[in-house]
Amino acid sequence: MSLVDWSHEALAPLGLRRKEAKILFLGLDNAGKTTLLHILKDERLVQHQPTQFPTSVELRVGKIEFRAFDLGGRQIARRIWPDYYAKVDAVIYVVDACDKERFAESKRELDALLSDEALAKVPFLVLGNKIDIPHAASEDELLYHLGLTDFTTGKGKVNLADQTVRPLEVFMCSVVRKMGYGEGFEWMSQYIK
Template identity: 60%
Template structure:
């Protein structure tokens, strides 16, 4: 009935869709760096996340309440405490650290198959493509078993299919993640 009102507010930048997003992935994948780049547009060296942190970030028409929960083994034990009312998961992967791909796959599979996240879209970011020895899109998809899970990088939401997609990015070079977040914002109700 008042859609013109919301369209006008959105156009003027006065209205945002709100979303709770979890930044997950193993330690050293780039979660904290991405959070700070999104917040301040600055790349800096960070110590490993010891305690969960939350930031408010606006990307496009969505105001994200983003939670960086850390990725070391002890931090992964509390991830489940944050699943309630989550609208999306951003899962970062260090595309250079091939030795940890089996561990990444195990954690990602557990998240994707968790009943509490069954309807939540997953944006998977293969980070560090600026490093010459980084895995390719195809190699990372194979290592993580994503070929049968991903739904495509198109922006139109599909009905009855949980959106899951991989985007190859470089957080430090500020490449690729904007497209990923646009994709995610189109799949958040």
């Protein structure tokens, strides 16, 4: 156990446990949210049924320790998303980059999230998933279809003091190939206190 883990555990009984970050995994059904969560959790690739009920799991990715909420993306599941918007530290919005017919629907849901008062300052990591499939949209195409071309805030290191706009970036990834999302998490970790 590292010193960091030790001090973290040692503080727990004193009620001084550092606040755990809360991250919502959102996006349309079939985007790959549950698959990603399970790979982050135990490195295992599992075939999942569409998520019916909200679940949450504690995770550590790099230096971020957080509770991930997987709320499911089917129409009926989306209705309860707003119940989870309080005290969110980040949103990971997953898009199936191959499902071009649903880009408009995905944009509508993303726009609703971005304009929700409760999430106004929350960093958004948009993951364009399934780039292992040959006809997947490119990053530029996805940016265009999601209406984000002029709204991303930069992938590099940021000076938080200069930050006046909500952090938002798109990273293309393949959850099944375990590639791309790591850079996204690294970017996001800059904004999680």
